[in-house]
């Protein structure tokens with residue numbers, strides 16, 4: 641499937657979930673559940689399609705988990721699966737960036753003294769980050 645068709649299909653799904661699309665020139669995305677607005681990059685590239693698929697997850701699954709790190713990992717995995725299904729090669733840089741993003745959410749959760757970090761999240765970021773528990777406190781260390 642070509643990129644324009646792939647992106648068009650994802651955008652249609654976001655709209656069907658009840659969201660209005662606002663396009664931006666930069667490479668970013670965001671779903672606001674309150675205002676029902678979805679911000680998407682205007683460009684039509686593999687990265688842009690990846691962002692669009694990521695935001696589709698948020699549109700379809702509002703607040704599935706109360707932990708942002710879990711939601712973001714699921715959105716990342718969903719985006720990768722969607723692109724593969726559409727025959728769009730998953731940009732490796734987007735995957736790496738996504739893992740850093742999930743790790744940032746984990747770091748924030750640790751700062752708020754989270755009691756438990758999801759095993760799937762730890763596994764997902766494990767190429768780049770290791771989370772240790774010392775004296776009952778989590779610590780995150782960059783390894784890659």
Ligand SMILES: [Zn+2]
Nearest residue numbers: 694698712715
């Ligand atoms: Zn997200």
